[in-house]
Amino acid sequence: MDWLQIFSNSLSSILSPATIGYALAALGLAVHFGYAGLLNMGIAGFMAIGAYGYAISSLSFGFPWWLAILVGLGASAIFALILGVPTLRLRGDYLAIVTIAAAEVVRLLFLTTAFDEYTGSADGLSGYQGSFRDANPIPDGIYGFGPWMYTANEWWVRIMGLVTLAIAVLVVWMLMRSPWGRVLKGIREDEDAVRALGKNAFAYKMQALVLGGVLAAAGGIVYALDRAASPGVYVTSLTFFVWTALLLGGAATVFGPLLGSLIFWVLQTFLSNFLPALVQAGVLPFMSQIQAGTLRFILVGVALMLLVIFMPQGILGNKKELTFVK
């Protein structure tokens, strides 16, 4: 068993665009669920809209990379508004039902052949990196040390992703310690009580839905920045992976989503290397290497259940502040 390779791969995933993308999406979900109490089960839809908004406006309309990113973020804000107007007046559970359906609608719209010219249907979109790479100020070459050896383009994606994440964390952190965040937490606890104190609960929930949606779209863009936008990525299981990352770190915290995504991806990468290696070494004689690779998704599901039951507050959360049992 090549332990060095396994650990090198695992550590390398700390800086992967997937980790940064998940962290951004989980931060958006923290705004939705952890602070505003909005049960959004369609985070994959927001990520898809961000990624496709970026890819389509780059490829079909030839927008420069920064404008294409703004289009992706703007599209997700509009998606949040459309979703929020009919559902935010309903009780929380209904938002969960509507968002899970809406995310599927979005994915199927990108998958259908009807818009093949723009979306690439099942093949997805790729080759939109030109404008972004042209803006790269780093000279060609390979930089870094240990497990973190990347090309100039790979560094460019990671640096921009980390800058976005830093700004997002700062904004959410400032919002949640302001009176605005106080109102939001009040709505999470009891919407009627907050309305009785003269706050427009609907407007606050809408603002939270849009903010979280834009953050999730930013996550989707970072995730797709260096590779391709494919409808197979934005499936419901992506939503649950982001939920797992969020709950692992702590839903009602600012740094929890970061830590959760980090642990999630390091563990995922470790298991995807380690489990097949175990089979190869003959430790798991009852399964094939491919089966062993899929085993990790089963473990994610088990982990999500155990988290919700035994550690609902997550690693960084205050046990008193967020529990599922009132």
Added chain:
Amino acid sequence: MSSEFPAPDEPTTAMPASPVERPKSTGLHVGDAKPGVAKIDPIIVVDGVRRTFGGLTAVDVEHLEIPRGVITALIGPNGAGKTTLFNLLTGFDKPNEGSWTFDGTSISGVPAYKVARMGQVRTFQLTKALGLLTVVENMKLGAKGQRGERFWSSLIPAAWRKQDDEIEERAMKLLAKFKLDAKSNDFAASLSGGQRKLLEMARALMSQPKLVMLDEPMAGVNPALTQSLLDHILDLKDEGMTVLFVEHDMHMVRHIADWVVVMAEGRVVAEGDPYSVMQDPAVIDAYLGAHQELDLGVVTGRYAPEGAEAAPDAEVQEKLLAAGIAELEEEEK
């Protein structure tokens, strides 16, 4: 109305050995004290408000005026429509028909948060302490017109820091008055039921209201705390606020209310000062007991009195059942 709630200069209010009887306000109405009587200076005027749940008419008030600057009690049996009327007046529910004004402006159909901003705050029968916010955060949430509650300006601490400090100072003063200051940094979920009632009332006062509407402020509160809650309600009146409260405890109603409105089966069946209202045979029948003489239906004028003796018990029970269901529906809402 003063913007601050000054620490009482008489520290004796901290633990009153025996409550000092405060003078009642009188001369509030024009003409005979009958249901719907006009008031000298009404703060709320209700006209023809009707709310039905399916076939059941929960509230059907032809005319009602709530006098300004005094304490009005709203009493009545379970299912009389008191909480439904509260919900309607505060914008938490919409009536089938009818209109009402607050302080001279029509607020029919105005959403709850706008009603609250106009100076009419309420508490809930089932206390709504925001459990996973601290006590002081609960209080600060009550303050109106906070700059930091707007999305963009909340990102600039300099824009709201000073105002927030002022609000916190005011919150701590009020908490001290309600004897909750030692708990200010605890989660509200850790408070006892009675303390949550106190917190909810104190939080409502943070918005500096003109009218405070308390839905069963004494339910589940122990006798020692009841006394201090009563004093707090009387203090509100002294500070120039109007109080409207729903209560079942007749001693409390007699003790603090200046005016009593009695509801039964959705209608106002009697009005008057606490002493004369409690002598009213209709009130005794509808609420205080002794309904062997008259059916509720007779009190509200739906039956002729002579049918009372013949009215079979089953019918009375059916009505009580219907009333009970209405109450349950109200609570579930």
